[in-house]
Amino acid sequence: MHRFPDGAHVRLRTRIEGAYVYANEDGYGVSMSPHGASLNAVWAVHRLVRRGTSYVLLHGAAYGRYLSVTRDDAPRGHGRVVQRLYDDPRRRDVLWVAVEDGDMTGDVVMRNRRYGPWRRYEHPDETISWMVEAIPPRQDPPELPPVVPRHVLPQPVSRRSIQYGRATDQEGFNPLVWSTLWFDGQFVSNLRRDIANALGEHDELNVTLCVRGGSQGRLTPLVTDLPGDEQAMEIVVFTTGSQAAAELVYPDVDAQQQQDLDF
Known part of the structure; x- marks a missing residue:
């Protein structure tokens, strides 16, 4: 089917409830x-062909x-949808096939390469149409969220390892060359400041951050505060205003929703 073009941004929405697939904080x-x-x-689309599929x-x-999809903490015989790093080229739980629903609505059913159809947990025989x-x-890139004053922060503050590397202005990046810093909290504005300082940049606005969701993952512009876990993160740094930074794509979440686009 000609949906989900590579590099596009999409939402997945249920027709009945009108709810969206949402990455928890x-x-x-x-x-x-x-x-x-x-x-x-x-969600950003990453197309992949494996063994002809x-x-x-x-x-x-x-x-x-x-x-x-994982079976951890899922009802017996079913999978649970989660967020994970794509860090192994042999992983199958991140592979999805989108098939037409068959009811002439243009909706799709998502089938996971490892666990089969994405099913309703309370109705094992019913697949979800999206x-x-x-x-x-x-x-233009969005502004980063403001930093909340320290005295109103919940305690304890999370701490994580940040691996970071700087890309060339023409997009090149050596994934074997990383530096490491420890970062406290979740504010992306503070992370940009700390990485800019580590790189010797006097103005933090000169750097643009992207997060990589695993060694096999693609880059995602980092413009939200960090998730609430303490999992290490890989950050690729671009020079703001460079050709590589200008080619980054930011979804317009406030634009009028577009549905049934001919992909």
Whole structure:
């Protein structure tokens, strides 16, 4: 089927409830939410052909992690949809096949390469049909969210390892060359400041951050605060205003929703 073009941004929405597949702020769980105007409800398409079969992979526009299925904590005989790093080229739980629903609505049914159809947990014999909503790009990158004063922060503050590397202005990046810093908290503005300082940049606005959702994952512009876990993150740094930075695509979550686009 000619849906899910490589590199596009989409939402997946149920026709009956009208809820969206939503990347939870813990960086792991996935839930259904009515809030479509959020990066947590947006997924970037990563097309992959393996042994002659074309698969759809979806990584979150918020945290860059891939939509996956696990049997951990799932009802017997079913899988649970989660966010995971795509860190092994042999992984099958991140591979999806989108098939037409067959009811002439243009909706799709998502089938996982490892666990089969994405099913309702309370109705084992019923598959979910999804409306695919295409999201246009923004003209300019969004501003990063503001930093909350320290005295109103919940305690304890999370701490994680950040591996970072700088790309060339023409997009090149050596994935074997990483530096490491420890970062406290979740504010992406503070992370940009700390990485800029580590790179010797006097103005933090000179750097643009992208997160990589695993060694096999694609880059996602990091414009939201970090997830609430303490999992290490890989950050690729571009020079703001460079050719490579200008080619980054940011979804316009506030644009009028587009559905049934001819992909």
